[in-house]
Ligand SMILES: Cc1cc2nc3c(=O)[nH]c(=O)nc-3n(C[C@H](O)[C@H](O)[C@H](O)COP(=O)(O)OP(=O)(O)OC[C@H]3O[C@@H](n4cnc5c(N)ncnc54)[C@H](O)[C@@H]3O)c2cc1C
Ligand code: SF4
């Protein structure tokens with residue numbers, strides 16, 4: 311661990327935090343998660359506690375580092391395929407058999423359908439996942455959903471900070487195993503915590519991650535609302551980023567000045583493409599796992615299809631463990647999913663930039679090290695091999711130079727202090743202050 315990174319607050323201060331919330335789960339008496347406008351959900355020491363972290367606790371943090379899983383028995387494809395795509399025991403295209411779940415889901419509703427299958431057919435207690443926060447729909451909250459109605463309230467991707475690991479104790483305290491749904495970094499954190507705590511390991515029935523290009527900060531959501539012409543965020547009744555069609559619109563419901571219910575919409579291209587993706591946290595630019603390698607099951611949008619025709623939602627599913635394989639096959643047999651088995655090469659069509667992304671990552675890490683900026687420790691991801699084989703000479707040079715530029719643009723060479731936004735006034739006045 312770098313000398314500059316001694317606590318979870320340091321991880322956040324150097325912009326290495328992904329906001330998973332695992333630190334708050336392992337040190338609940340000392341750490342709380344706060345919403346920071348320009349960064350995301352971030353850890354902070356609770357008032358009155360000292361900065362002593364229990365020995366070993368920092369090892370759960372995916373912001374500090376990640377060690378890749380070994381190739382499983384039965385892996386599909388060759389070594390190069392494993393290096394690029396991680397554990398793959400089966401690939402399918404499909405969607406939730408329940409039409410409402412398919413409609414409300416982000417792509418095919420398969421994440422929600424699998425969670426429901428776990429609860430209704432495998433006797434699991436519930437699914438820990440996130441949804442729009444009650445009374446503040448521009449933020450998220452973690453919930454343990456135990457039935458179809460509750461699960462549906464969380465359906466649809468939320469392009470906003472969420473820390474599903476902050477409530478892992480709900481899984482540990484449950485009397486039966488639970489499902490965990492999150493981004494790849496959230497699931498990687500759960501995997502690491504479970505190695506340390508058998509009380510969690512025994513209770514994770516299965517984990518599900520979706521492919522993830524990155525989490526935009528709340529400042530991104532604010533920009534989106536501004537584009538929609540909404541000035542008072544307290545007037546919001548609901549905010550969806552996706553779903554209800556594929557890929558679905560960003561839809562906001564709010565009270566107009568005359569008290570009537572109003573609605574504003576932006577297409578996926580306008581909301582994600584033109585606004586939100588520009589607000590992704592820095593950790594997403596140096597993320598080694600956008601594809602849920604640590605999960606039992608990974609899901610993604612079937613982006614290789616022609617989505618502009620507004621066809622019903624369609625997902626890609628990957629079994630990453632034998633437990634995941636078994637669950638997907640059972641869910642299909644019991645009528646929860648409609649699936650077509652797919653050739654693993656489909657993944658390359660769906661996300662053609664996966665291998666060059668890994669190459670760029672190697673150069674980013676080297677540039678940051680040269681500039682004495684703290685970096686995460688990644689093991690087993692073969693990043694240098696991808697840099698050497700997948701990038702042209704021009705791209706290789708660009709991969710270094712663009713990072714050096716970003717160090718200054720994003721002030722990565724300084725530790726930042728995270729300040730919480732408490733209410734709407736705070737939202738507009740509180741800023742994250744840089745420490746010189
Ligand atoms: C920030 C973000 C980036 C993404 N990037 C990509 C990408 O690059 N490529 C791609 O193929 N797919 C991406 N997705 C995933 C994609 O949008 C779908 O979620 C995925 O295809 C699963 O769809 P579904 O219909 O099966 O999920 P649903 O049935 O709609 O279920 C979605 C589940 O995800 C949970 N969830 C939603 N938002 C978050 C969040 N921010 N953090 C943690 N959990 C959350 C919900 O609680 C729900 O349980 C991204 C999603 C998010 C949130
Ligand atoms: S990455 Fe996760 S565990 Fe690490 S500091 Fe951030 S919230 Fe905590």
Ligand code: SF4
Nearest residue numbers: 494495522524594597
């Ligand atoms: S891109 Fe990586 S670090 Fe960023 S939210 Fe997604 S999984 Fe986490």
